[in-house]
């Protein structure tokens with residue numbers, strides 16, 4: 041198909057508004073023409089540093105050469121059979137690799153799907169099938185996707201859930217621990233016990249589902265003692281523990297799965313996003329006896345575990361090994377936290393700097409007062425940074441968190457350049473306030 045030679049962002053935005061559903065949001069009014077590692081260029085030729093990574097999808101950067109080569113090689117062989125009709129080795133090899141990478145001293149199995157929400161849906165189906173129970177306990181501030189069940193699990197109303205209910209039943213929300221907002225681990229565990237007292241008997245609960253670091257919710261890390269307490273409750277009542285690692289997985293937090301850093305292994309892990317370096321692929325990895333509960337034919341999907349995406353994911357894992365990207369994730373996290381702490385020392389609005397590995401965020405408050413989340417300033421900083429060539433994303437229950445999901449393959453020089461743009465954006469806004 042012939043594309044116009046000279047496109048402008050504004051002209052494309054006008055066409056987008058006329059042709060595309062309003063409900064599909066867009067953080068920046070920019071259309072990409074080409075991406076390379078941690079940079080991309082828009083249709084007007086302007087360069088951007090990408091600290092968003094397509095929402096945690098580009099841990100290996102835009103168009104990683106090995107990923108592209110693997111995909112091109114796969115395209116020349118076959119692109120689709122539907123794994124449930126005629127199988128292919130890349131799916132099996134990738135399952136073997138993830139089974140070996142996942143934490144836990146037990147036999148593991150994996151199935152593949154296409155999106156993060158689909159992985160979460162399937163983890164719930166598997167947990168229900170294994171336990172023969174219906175209840176699921178999720179957490180406030182959690183985000184699990186945009187399908188009806190995953191919206192039900194999501195613990196944030198606007199904009200995700202507004203107007204779309206009712207959602208499936210037997211879903212309850214306990215409080216996620218958050219020291220910054222005065223919610224201790226004991227408070228959080230107590231809220232789980234309260235649900236088991238007030239809302240649903242423990243022996244009707246199939247699973248707890250928790251993100252090791254809340255993604256859309258604001259990059260709050262689940263403390264190890266909270267996970268240990270949750271697992272103790274789970275073991276006491278025969279409840280499964282699901283780690284939703286759609287955003288934290290594939291090396292973002294310094295280990296392949298963030299739950300490797302937990303004191304106990306989850307029964308099931310969902311994974312997606314950076315797993316296939318930009319190609320749509322998700323999966324559920326976990327205890328073989330649990331994953332095998334549904335009968336043959338109970339799981340799958342037409343495009344689930346596409347051979348092209350599986351080939352990309354195998355290349356992503358190889359890139360992690362060859363380029364030592366797990367160590368890079370830890371180093372990059374330390375570098376970002378140091379740089380952001382230096383910035384916070386000069387900008388009172390930055391009330392908190394936190395993260396796990398290279399999953400790092402700052403939280404903004406009016407005058408640094410944690411009782412006054414500053415969503416307006418957050419919006420302005422994100423927009424000002426984009427004007428200066430840095431792509432950022434906000435998140436958080438109050439919309440006052442700026443998260444960094446820059447490719448792990450970015451150079452230190454590029455990170456410094458990005459951080460400088462962020463600091464300049466704060467300064468520019470302060471001087472015109």
Ligand SMILES: Cc1ncc(COP(=O)(O)O)c(C=O)c1O
Pocket residue numbers: 095155156157158160183184185186251255256284285286287288312313
């Ligand atoms: C923790 C978590 N779970 C599930 C999802 C849903 O993934 P997808 O958008 O691929 O359906 C996301 C997406 O941001 C996520 O962060």
